[in-house]
Amino acid sequence: MKQIYINHITLNSGHIRKSFPSEIDKELYFLLMRVKREIFMPKGAEIWDGYIARGTDDPGNGAVITVFDRQDIPVITIGMTKHKNSTLWEILHSTSMLPLQTNPARPPEPPYVADRIEIGAIHNIEAMRWTGDFSKCMAWVYLAPEAIR
Numbered sequence: 001m002k003q004i005y006i007n008h009i010t011l012n013s014g015h016i017r018k019s020f021p022s023e024i025d026k027e028l029y030f031l032l033m034r035v036k037r038e039i040f041m042p043k044g045a046e047i048w049d050g051y052i053a054r055g056t057d058d059p060g061n062g063a064v065i066t067v068f069d070r071q072d073i074p075v076i077t078i079g080m081t082k083h084k085n086s087t088l089w090e091i092l093h094s095t096s097m098l099p100l101q102t103n104p105a106r107p108p109e110p111p112y113v114a115d116r117i118e119i120g121a122i123h124n125i126e127a128m129r130w131t132g133d134f135s136k137c138m139a140w141v142y143l144a145p146e147a148i149r
Helices: 026-039 088-094 119-123 125-129 131-143
Strands: 006-010 016-019 045-048 051-058 062-068 074-081 112-117
Touching: 006 131, 016 131, 026 045, 026 051, 026 131, 062 088, 062 131, 074 088, 074 119, 074 131, 088 112, 112 131, 119 125, 125 131
Parallel strands: 006 112
Antiparallel strands: 006 016, 045 051, 051 062, 062 074, 074 112
């Protein structure tokens, strides 16, 4: 059986790892599906103690989710795609307010999820404890929900 994984990259540091479906608690499946639906609605989804996630979805390209703090300042932006010719990687680089360590001309092999830490992270250090796991969960529920069911 072929092992499936999602490449998980942090754009600010260049760190990359493989994320496997076994890392997601299957009991969270229905909760994650609900959160995914709400994220792509106009108000977004409250995901943790006043943090709101809002996203946009382009089925042929991928999705972008931004987590905002209680003052509506972006803390992290998460891009995910399974499409080889997606423009997502370039978009994440060209819209960054902070320096990135990854090369905008060299996207990783899809499927991937790319985390871009935003300026609001400096005032929300506690959020950095859970945003990586949140990103991983959203990537699986968006890119390959059948793998975590």
